[in-house]
Amino acid sequence: MKLTAASIATLPPRKLPYPDSLLPGLALYVGAKRRTWLLRYRSGGGKQVHDKIGYFIPNAPEGSESLGLAAAREKAREILGRVEAGVPVAEAPIHHPKTGGETVEQSLDKYEKYRTRQGGRIKSLPKTMKALRSALADYATLPVANFTRRDLRRAAEVIADRGSVHAASAFLRYAGPWLKWLVERELIETNFARDVSKPAAVKKRKRVLSDEEIRLVWTAAGSMEGVRRDAAKNYGRAVQLLMLTGQRLDEVISLKYGDILDGKWRLKGEHNKSGRDHVVTFSKTALKIIGTGEADQRVFPGVHGKISGFSRLKKDLDKLSATSGWRLHDLRRTLFTRLVEDLDFPEEIAHAVCNHKQQGLSAVYNQASRERQKAKAWEAWDDRLRVILATEKVVTLAKPLTGLN
Known part of the structure; x- marks a missing residue:
């Protein structure tokens, strides 16, 4: 045969x-x-x-x-x-890869259940598991004991070849804790994630929006229209709140009216990336953007629950504002930079406003909430933003878009 x-x-x-x-x-x-x-x-x-x-x-x-x-x-x-x-043929002994047993797919399911049971900071777990399952789809039926460093490297390279070096680097970062857990369960011998280099050096972004860009984006965000339950309009409102508060996107679009009391938004440590309780005191403009609603109602609802389709909505916003080359996360960097550079706030207050995770001894000894200082910073930035938007320069938008979502 x-x-x-x-x-x-x-x-x-x-x-x-x-x-x-x-x-x-x-x-x-x-x-x-x-x-x-x-x-x-x-x-x-x-x-x-x-x-x-x-x-x-x-x-x-x-x-x-x-x-x-x-x-x-x-x-x-x-x-x-x-x-x-006439060259010696002697090689290292050939060992048969293990067959049967737990597969990569099964191990990912068990890992997700384990992380969920552990509790703690698991807000990003759905995103982590989605990235792992997507990258390892070709290895789903492979016994996890046979999953090697070469497999991990190849999976990252496939993502990078698609043009997403950032996604490849994120995948390797997510894979580390999973592999560590497999080592603890004695399903693999070593956590080889640390031995796989990132496909390419990821350059840290330094983008800060100029006054003109702030005007264009703010005006465009307030002009977004949509036909699907005002999802595009709510996206624009959320962008404006991001500009005013410097908070994280997922936290803002998850905001419900019941989370706000006396003009303050209280985020528990287990529900935010820093792991610390965080109070956002809304400025006058922020309160106008938020409006009022029932306790269980989302402040920025999408078609079904949270807003979705961010890539498309961002493209629409870029087209409407005639700006490009910036990301929503750059709004956090812009606020941080302006607080320090334009308004002379200490860096530690800017870090507190953005709710950055504390490092070193500060994480242990500095338990101050800085609620009063943060509130002053947000109000000062609100005033500064009003000045930027009130400039004599004329903000000209592209032709208004309709049906964006």
Whole structure:
């Protein structure tokens, strides 16, 4: 029977190996549990040698330790070439990859349940698991014990090849805790995430919006229109609140009226990235943008629950404002920079306003909420923003867009 890339996965077990018709000496032995590549040749002394050169595992993803037909032929030719040249053939022992047991997909499901049970800061867990499952989709059925550093690197490279170096770097960052958990369960030996370099150096962004860009974006955000339950309009309002408060996007779009009491928004430490309780005192303009509503009502509702379709909405905002090259997260950096540079607030107050996670001894000893100082900073930025928007320069928008969402 002729060996083909398709047939080697379905050949029935038998006592005699299946010889390769293309490369003499190469054969595939199919046992009850394993499919082993064998190579027969004569050594320099004329002694006939039978070597195991690898294993084939059906349905294993490309790049795994499984040797397909082409890879087996390539390895066999390399060995035969060394024999012909009189070079020693001795190699490291070949170990059969583990089969059966927990798969990558099953381990991810169990890891998610574990993290959920642990509680704590799991707000970003859905995003983490979505990224891991997407990147490791080709490895879903692979026994997790066979998942190697090469597999991890290849998965990151595939993401980077699609043009998303940031997503590839994020994937490697998310994979580390998962692999550490696998080590603790003794399913793999080492956490090799630290040994896989990022596909390319990720440049830290330094983008800060100018006064003109602030005017254009603010005006455009207040002019967004939509036909699907005002989702685009609410997105524009949310952008304006981001500009005023410097908070994180997901926290803002998750805001409900019941979270606000006496003009203050209280975020519990377990529900925000810094891990500390954080109070946002809304300025006059912020309160006007928020308005009023029922306790369980979202301040910025989308079509179904939270606002979605951010990529499309951001493109619409860029078109309407005639600006580009900036991200919503840059609004946090803009507020931080303006507080320090324009309004002379200490950096520690700007950090507190943006609710950055404290480092070192400050995380242990500095338990001050700085609520009063933060409130002054937001009010001062509100006043400064009013001055920027009231400039004599005329803000000209592109043609108003309708039906954006």
